[in-house]
Amino acid sequence: MPLASSKDVLLKARAEGYAVGAFNLNNMEMAQAIVTAAEEEQSPVIIQASQGAIKYAGLEMITAMANVLADHASVPIVLHLDHGTDYKQNVKCLRAGFTSLMFDGHDLPLEENIAVTRKIVEIAHAVNLPVEAEIGSVLTIEGLLSDSEIAEIRAMNIPAQFEILRKKIGPTVEEHIARPEEAKRFVDETGVDFLAAAVGSVHGLWLDIWPLRVDRLQEIYEATNVPIVSHGSSGVLIRREDAEAKGVELAPGEGSLLDAIKVGYTKINVATALSMEFNKAMLASAEKRPGEKDPRKLLDPARKAVVAKTREYIRLFGSTGKAETAKSGSKEGLGGGMAKRGEE
């Protein structure tokens, strides 16, 4: 089937109380693995490309891959731009045939973030394309700690890792959490479809140890009434019951990813965990087959590992068996497939 609209997929998910995985592709094998996992789970899925992935593979290659995968799939596949940091990047992706956009203006002053987001929403909505935008800041672990600090922490046991991370990065992360009144103003003034609201997660974390400010998320969802997007999901505490074993002490208002899905998280972005799964399997096969001349012998086990990990996430998010998608779009826009070149 043609590429699907993220709006169709996410509004249905919100109404039914589950979330949809938005998985970052870095190469063909990862894109194939994500779609295979969605097929096997009969789940809708969002494949998303960062600007780095677009630079690596080329915009046309990414769009072509996604179209071929969607054409052969029996489940809805969305192609989303992850963290488009300017207007032009969004226009290029709109024109190339992406079925979902993102503007990330989190480091701009609020007024400017609103102004650029509104401009992108205006052109995107003209061809029935949904737009996500960020408010507050989801920080990156590499921006918070040096490489040597990260290596030192990762060598510790899990409770010790949590304790030191809480001390070292907790206060800064807290400062960057989005505020409900700002989020409401942002949505009202931009018309954005989904909100990447920072509620305590950090890009690039690991081991599912980091709690979320679920109370703040709920307030933001209630104030804005748009599906909320989870960024930096690879390190987030998945289940409340796992907290004790990991040495995670939940402060008042904090909770897990599954708690967050209940109160507004609807699109869950995962990048680091899948990339690490891919690399681990590829390196293990390289070790087993020193001198291997066929790259496919190293890449196929990596692709299989990503299928397994993606299926795990899909089941956790509750979208297994939810492939039937409501259609909100018009014929010439996304409802009939996607904006075609020349039709924008």
Ligand code: 13P
């Ligand atoms: P992680 O790399 O932490 O999974 O975050 C991914 C993400 O939010 C992409 O936008």
